[in-house]
Amino acid sequence: MSRTGPPMADTTGNAGSYWDPLWRIDVRLTVVERALLRSWPVRRLAFVAHAGASAVASTQSTSRLEHSLGVLALTARFAPDDEVARVAALLHDVGHLPLSHTLEELAGWDHHELGAQRTRLLAPLLAEHGIDVQDVLDVGSGTRASVLSGAPGALGVDHLDGLVRSASAHGRTRAAPPATLARLEVVDGCVSCDVATADDLVAMVADEARLHCSELNLVTTTVVRRLVTLLLEDAPAGTGADVAAMTDDELWALLLASPSTAEGARALRRDPGAWRVVDVDDPASTHGGVVSTLRRLYLDVPLVDGTIPRQPHPAHADLPAVPWTYAVVPRRAAGS
Structure with missing residues (x-):
């Protein structure tokens, strides 16, 4: 071959x-x-x-x-x-x-x-x-x-x-x-x-935009952002610059070692399906929910005959309008 x-x-x-x-x-x-x-x-x-x-x-x-x-x-x-x-x-x-x-x-x-x-x-x-x-x-x-x-x-x-x-x-x-x-x-x-x-x-x-709007992406992104926020709140001044220069494995090591984030980091890595996305008006959002906002989607399209096809494209019709504010909650709080 x-x-x-x-x-x-x-x-x-x-x-x-x-x-x-x-x-x-x-x-x-x-x-x-x-x-x-x-x-x-x-x-x-x-x-x-x-x-x-x-x-x-x-x-x-x-x-x-x-x-x-x-x-x-x-x-x-x-x-x-x-x-x-x-x-x-x-x-x-x-x-x-x-x-x-x-x-x-x-x-x-x-x-x-x-x-x-x-x-x-x-x-x-x-x-x-x-x-x-x-x-x-x-x-x-x-x-x-x-x-x-x-x-x-x-x-x-x-x-x-x-x-x-x-x-x-x-x-x-x-x-x-x-x-x-x-x-x-x-x-x-x-x-x-x-x-x-x-x-x-x-x-x-x-399809890529739907990935960004998916529960899996919203949950993991929102939980990690919350963990890093907690980390920076408890860390010495200047830690932000150190975090910004880290690799993924270095960040995970820090999150898993820090008292304010260790439990949450372990939980997300072991069972990322333990959270779900709900509307911010859902009562479940008040039970340990983390509110976040999806601010943009990448919807650039190729040229055809030298021009950009009409926007929004019909294939994008079912995508949510952004910015979109939602809450991520533990599944037990969402009743499932």
Whole structure:
């Protein structure tokens, strides 16, 4: 039996190339990309779950590093000679907190701001290879046009990789990712395709939004945010900066060791199905309930014939309006 890639998808860069197992793209790594893969800001992403807290209760085990390498692979396919865009693709998620979006905005955290700070720390390494860190930041922010910067509402390379990678982990892809990729092009940073392929992608966008609205995701996210809030309330000043730089395993170790969070952290890891979501007006929400708000959904869609299909798309019709405020309660309090 012949194979189309190496026996292992090596993320160290030492082999000089990276074979992306999702898209089946063989990326010949540049010298600076190999150096970045050995830097801690990038390497740390191997220990941060792309799915955030819901990774403890689902089959999605993809790391932020896998996703970042996937975005690099797509950038190398669509803009192989744009060295700055390739670097920006590899670095675009270095600002993520432990458990990714789970802790976003808690304690004033913003992964875009943290990402810019961490990217600037890599300025000497980038300069060694003739790359200005500001150019990388400009690509990341969209100030400089590239394959990574698109129009509002249009699906971009970053969200394309995250969308299809998540769909693959949950068995939701309509076609094999390489077959889908063969039907795509990128126009001014926007993914563009034919009607049939767009329908497949839009269906995956809707499914991904339903994942974010699911009880499993809302429960795990809300409980972890509550635990980290308790942790920071009892911790010495400056602990927030330490937490923001942690990996997932380091955060879990801290939560499991801290008196104010140990019991809750153990309970969530052992039985994440012990909670449920109820309406904030439900009487059960007053019995140990934690109120939270889902503030946004990612509903970007691909271009068809150079234009964004009408919004909201019919496939998104059954999604809840956001912001959506809800309560997470122990199942015994919800009567089940």
